[in-house]
Amino acid sequence: MEVNRGRVVLGRVVRGGPLAHAHYLGKMRVSGQLGHSIRRRASKSMADAAISSGDVLKVIHQEIDECRICASSVQGLLKPASMKRGEAGKVMIVGKGPGRTEVQEGKAFSGPAGKKLEQWLSRCVPNPGEVRAGIYFTSVTKCLSPDPSFPILAKNCWKFLDRQIDAVRPALIISLGQEAYEALQVTDDSYAHAVCRLYDSSESMLFTRFGCHYKLMVWPHPSGLNRWLNEQSNMARLETSFEIVRSEMGVIS
Numbered sequence: 001m002e003v004n005r006g007r008v009v010l011g012r013v014v015r016g017g018p019l020a021h022a023h024y025l026g027k028m029r030v031s032g033q034l035g036h037s038i039r040r041r042a043s044k045s046m047a048d049a050a051i052s053s054g055d056v057l058k059v060i061h062q063e064i065d066e067c068r069i070c071a072s073s074v075q076g077l078l079k080p081a082s083m084k085r086g087e088a089g090k091v092m093i094v095g096k097g098p099g100r101t102e103v104q105e106g107k108a109f110s111g112p113a114g115k116k117l118e119q120w121l122s123r124c125v126p127n128p129g130e131v132r133a134g135i136y137f138t139s140v141t142k143c144l145s146p147d148p149s150f151p152i153l154a155k156n157c158w159k160f161l162d163r164q165i166d167a168v169r170p171a172l173i174i175s176l177g178q179e180a181y182e183a184l185q186v187t188d189d190s191y192a193h194a195v196c197r198l199y200d201s202s203e204s205m206l207f208t209r210f211g212c213h214y215k216l217m218v219w220p221h222p223s224g225l226n227r228w229l230n231e232q233s234n235m236a237r238l239e240t241s242f243e244i245v246r247s248e249m250g251v252i253s
């Protein structure tokens with residue numbers, strides 16, 4: 001059992017099937033601060049479940065819009081007035097953070113990388129005419145800062161991503177780029193190994209921080225500056241991942 005960043009990460013302890021999980025859970029005793037933390041999250045999740053995920057998200061979005069925590073320690077912080085993040089469906093996309101276009105337009109993934117992402121999604125979604133339908137878009141950080149400040153923002157902002165996943169409870173999360181993949185902590189695999197692979201949190205964790213298991217597809221960042229996308233062999237991996245995502249979306253839709 002591992003306690004990470006003050007939150008519970010019961011990961012990487014059991015790699016067997018459901019029986020192995022049951023066996024381990026039967027023996028596990030969680031107490032003290034850790035137990036309190038788990039119970040508090042469980043009761044919060046039950047309370048949140050009593051109201052719709054849309055209502056919970058509205059509250060979270062308002063708190064994000066009002067948050068100025070990083071402004072005191074980061075120079076040049078750019079904060080969108082608000083952000084359109086799409087629909088709370090069964091698929092969630094998690095990027096690194098908003099770019100300048102997103103900050104100006106107040107719409108997640110509205111810049112050039114977002115256009116590329118939409119092209120990728122059009123290869124996977126049931127209706128290519130509505131690539132954003134049923135998908136909730138978010139990022140590790142909700143504001144933009146000079147790159148060296150990213151770890152500060154990510155540390156302060158994690159609580160919002162945590163709550164967004166808890167509210168949406170997606171069946172499939174697609175992470176974009178290394179920072180988003182590492183923030184989700186589903187496996188110990190290096191990003192280079194993980195990219196374009198599908199993971200199932202139930203195979204590496206007893207339970208997640210969010211009270212639900214989900215599948216994770218690790219996509220590269222769709223930025224035009226991402227040189228990984230220039231390699232033909234990498235593009236072949238990405239093509240294969242489109243088929244996997246299309247199949248997953250077919251199962252959960």
Ligand code: SF4
Nearest residue numbers: 067069070143156157
């Ligand atoms: S990055 Fe997140 S924690 Fe920092 S000011 Fe913006 S919303 Fe708040």
